[in-house]
Amino acid sequence: MKDAVLDPTQTRSVPLRVLVSSYRSAPHVGGQGVYVRALSRALADQGCAVSVISGPPYPDLDPDIELIKLPSLDLFSVDNAFLTLRLETLLDRANRTEWLAHNTGAFAEMVSYSMRLEAWVAEHGDRFDVVHDNQTLALPMTGVDSYLPVITTLHHPIAIDRDFAVAGAANWWRRALTRRWHSFVDHQAKAARALPRFLAVSDAARQSYAQRCGVDPDRVRVAFNGLDLDSFKPDPTVSRDEDHVLALASADVPIKGLDVLIDALAKLKGRGRTPRLTVIGSLRDGPTKRALKDTGLIDSVDFVSGLSLDEIVALYRKATVFVSASRFEGFGFPAAEAMACGAPVIVSxxxxxxxxxxxxxxxxxxxxxxxxxxxxxxxxxxxxxxxQMSAACAARAHSAFRWDEHARASLDLYAQALDERGRLPDITELAAQ
Structure with a gap:
């Protein structure tokens, strides 16, 4: 992508007004709420006037960041989604789309959210200069872009998760249900091809969207995610354990590669070495539990969940080594966080x-x-x-994974988008910078 012509935070006498958008932003589950909070904070620290608009669950934001709630039917929070049907549900296009998809085994929150966002921006868009969207990737976002330039963050194509989930399904009807649930994937690919500009969190994310969705890689800027480096940092007063392997993975999600790590530990056991493994995640009855019993490793593996940030940091600081054997990651927050705490890491x-x-x-x-x-x-x-690895991992994490750099890459894209549309108003004299 071409270099930005102007830095909008330096060439305006009023703050750049950024609307950060996310179709759902659970603050403590998954990465969406984490990304939204961190991005909004980093942009505000760069001098932008930032608001966040989100469907439920809503993010936990810093007090100076405005939250605009865009309610949905929120069907995952009710006991019987089918019984929520009302006449007004059928009459509203976004609600109708969400209800019909949910009750036929599909997922359409991205589409229904973007319909609501398009209507909201049509009415209130004059409050903002740009929209920075967190991978909603739905065709109505092109309508949003007709009002305000949209920059979309790309993490990784959900088509990859779908393929692994289908391959790991136990029988034909589970495969069919998995394909139905992920029917939004093709829609996302169409939206990705239609939207104009992107910020990818890694070159792997950029390339995978080119390969899976047909996105022109020249339209994608790459900037690593940042970390909370005030929390994730080494503590020289803490001694590392001996023979303690740490991983973070959902037990029976094939893409995370926990099965590969278990196979590796079984091979080490055959060589006379059985390190203790701690997995941040939950163990259920399923393939992982069976594999641990079959290999005789069940007593040397602990699964821990519901941990606080401090407890996770403590594990990173004490582990002998952190392992991520994932089959694909668009970035890999756990590995980066472990590195920032000085843990040696082994990754696939x-x-x-x-x-x-x-x-x-x-x-x-x-x-x-x-x-x-x-x-x-x-x-x-x-x-x-x-x-040696501990020192190198900590040094790399604290230099490479910075939210201020991610925000500055975002600002470059905002400047390009505004310059393309001739929407960089209120310019001050460049000589005054």
Missing amino acids: RGGALPEVAGDAGLVTEVEDADGLADALERVLSDPALRQ
């Missing part, structure tokens, strides 16, 4: 993980349990290597 070549690890961590091939076992044995057996 799954998506952006090698970008995150850089030269500081060890990288293995996707689904290569033998290679992962070798890397684990190497790190667990060499205190000097662990010390």
Whole structure:
């Protein structure tokens, strides 16, 4: 993408007005609420006037950031979504779309949210200069872009999750239900091709959208996510455990690669070494639990969930090594957070993980349990290597994963979009900068 002509925060005598948009923003589940809060804070710190508009669940924002609530039917919060049908539901296009999709096994919150957002922006859009959307990727967002320039953050194509979920389904009818649930994926690809400009959180995210959705990679700017570096940092007073492997993964979600890590640990057990594994996540009856019993590892693995931020940081600081064996990550927050706390990391070549690890961590091939076992044995057996990796991982994380840099990349895109439309009003003299 071409370089920005002007920096809108430096060439205006009034703050740039940014509307950060997210179709759902649960503050403590998944990354959407985390991203929205961090992005809005970083943009405000760069001098922008920032508001956040979101469907439920709503984000937890800093007190100086305005939250605009865009209510939906919120059908996941009711006991029987079918019985919520009312005449006004059928008469409203967004509500009708949401209700029909939900009650036929599909997911259409992105589409229904963007319909509501388009109507809201048509009425209130003069309050803002740009919209920064968090991967809603629905065709009505092109209508929003007709009122205000839209910049869309890309994390990774959900088509990848769909393919792994379908492949991991136990039988034909579960595969059919999984495909129905993910029927929005093709719609997202059409929207991605129609929207004008993007900010990707890694080059892997940029390339995967080009391959999966047909997005022109030249329309995509890359900027890593940031971290809360005041929280995720080393503590030299804390000693690391011996033979303690840490991972963060949903137990039976194939894309996260926990099965590969279990296979690697089983191979280490065959070599006479059985490190303790802690998984931040929940263990249910399913393939992971069966694999742990079959390999005899069940007693050396702990699953922990519902942890506070401080408890997660404490685990990162004490683990001998952090492992992410994911088959694909658009970024990889857990690996980056562990690095920031000084944990040596081993990652797969799954998506952006090698970008995150850089030269500081060890990288293995996707689904290569033998290679992962070798890397684990190497790190667990060499205190000097662990010390070297710990320092390198912390240094990389604290220099590469910064929200202020992510915000400045966003501002470049805003400037380009506004310049293209001739909407950079109230220009002051450049010589005064």
